[in-house]
Amino acid sequence: MTKEYDIVVIGGGPAGTAVAGGLKAQGKSVLIVEADLWGGTCPNRGCDPKKILLSAVEAQQRAKNLQGHGLTGVPTVDWPALMTTKRGYTDGINDGTLSGLQGQKIATLHGQATFNADGTLQVGDETVSGTDYVIATGQRPTILPVEGQEYFKTSTDFLDLDTMPKRVTFVGGGYVGFELATIARAAGAEVHLIHHNDRPLKAFDTEHVQALMGQLTEQGITFDLNVDLQRITKQPDGLHLTAADGFDLTTDLVICSAGRQPNVDHLGLANVGVTVNRGGVQVNDHLQTANPHIYAIGDVSDTPVPKLTPVAGYEARYLVGELTQPAAAITYPVIPTEVYAEPKLAEVGITTAKASEDSARYQVNTLDMTHWFTYYRLQTPKALAKVVVDRQSGLVVGASFLSEIADEMINYVMTLIQQKVTLAELQKLIWAYPTPASDLQYLV
Template structure:
């Protein structure tokens, strides 16, 4: 007998579980299908476990900055203990998520989903039908198509290393590459980061990126730009990373060269759903070419960063769509952050965009090294960059490079959202000295 559902969700990550739970709460008959870890990438092998590793690294870096300033404890990363802490957290995620969904009355199906037609799908020997489908299968690491690619590891393996190798080579110049480089270097590895052009982290302001690269280099990370890697060779207990006039020996090689949408094995091309490596093609309602097929989070080729908060936002939006609210999606301001050493964050109008309209925008970069918030920690060259709409006297964009950047960008995002003028900010009182109280002096 073929079981029929109001909505079937493919993928049990943050977006999929949020959508399934909300629809069930509204009285729908819902099934959710997962072939890997329940809970998805973020809590199992992404942002959450990475943040656990980063927390220890951040504490070590702050202690190192205060060495000789009243703090004399010699700090070091004990990688096996840190990994045990990470695993103690992640081991509960998949079974806990699965159990929670079942307890909420959602049908959970483990296996690979394959569409037979626009309403029917098979999971192994099981066949089910859906009135609506939500695709939330996420992304997977992209592997370079080079000779010896079978020797490449990804962030999945990095986040589960039993021991930190003496030397690590990371291929890539994006978020993940810089985050892994900072963690590994602080944990004692000799790290080499190789990027194929001369502009890593191209979505962020060039001045702040260059400062980040300089600081990583000062801390022992070798950054090599404009180098195409053509081959990885296995050499007894190590590897050789080979490029044009380039040959480097290393203990392990990680590919951090982006991620691709995990939608190419669902049979979507057989039922008229268009997709690419960026995800399922969607309209302003997050619908695919087949109107009852929706895509959310990392699976959707939507024009916003692939982040967990965005996935949750899109999931809630699609729930409303299925329940009858047919307004077009409108995205709020989305801040982004790289948990590097130091952190790099950004929100709103970028410096690159501002440079295209200098009559309207002014870019102001402030070195806050002498401010008490940063001087007390002996931070090196922390920077805050503002994009100001000169006609409105309002901040419309911001970027931060510091160990406080994750929280500072959240405050600035609120100012941008609510269109505070410089005068209004100056009339707002915050606790002092804090990163919030610094804001009025940035204008």
């Protein structure tokens, strides 16, 4: 017998649980289906555990910077203890999320969901039906199709290592590669990061990326650029990574950090007329697929915005409204993006590359903040900023930061951009001093 619901949500991560809870609060009958861990990638094996591990790295780096400036001795990372702390958080996510859903009286099923040709959904032996469906299955790490790809591990494996290997190599110079390489090096590993061309983190300001790589190189990370990895072989002395140009590197652990791909393989989307491309499930500006009764939100959807947990929550809140009282097309606020290396790299709004292409409209202010008081007191090795200003309005419309507190600064500037605060208005505000916020008036 087919069980029927108003809404069936596929995926129990941040996007799925948010939309399920919102719709339940609006009086809808809701079922949510999860094939893996309740809570999804971010809290279980993504941004949250990564930031817990990074906390030790940040503390260690602060201590290094202050050697000879008031501190003596640099702490070492106790990896087993740090991992215990991480697991103290992540071990409760699955059960806690499930308990929370059940507390809201939301029906749950655990298993792989697949659409049948008649539009119903199959989850193991259960057949269910919804007036509308929401796909929120997220993404997973991509594995490069090289010979010996079975030796690749992923970010999931790295974030749950019992011990840190002596030699760790990351293949792919995106967010994940830079962030996990930073953690591995701070924990004492010999670290290499391989990238297929000479432009890792291509979405970010070129000069800031180069400066970041310079600082990570000083910390001991080796960047192997323009290396197109072809083969991984296991030998007595370790894993050998080789490329056609004679590149040969021996390592103990190799992490594929070459991006992520949407979790759509087993959903049977062709059975219900839902189209997918490389970026994910195709949706319109109401987050609706080619099938009018099926929607997609979060990382699995092909939307023109970064794949971030706060974006997933934003889309979930929009869709709750769309499915209860249809409204206008979705519009997105300005969205900051960050690389949690050490130092951190962050940007928001109009990129410096786009501003340079339209110099008649935009002005780019380049700032070396290294000797500003905020960074002097921390003995930060390098603190850089680029701020994009609209020449006609005088509004800040974009920024890029490289520093240990770039994540804090980018949020301030995001607020200025979103609220359209002019320099004159900014200078009328009195900030707590001396703080990073009090530096805002000097950025333009």
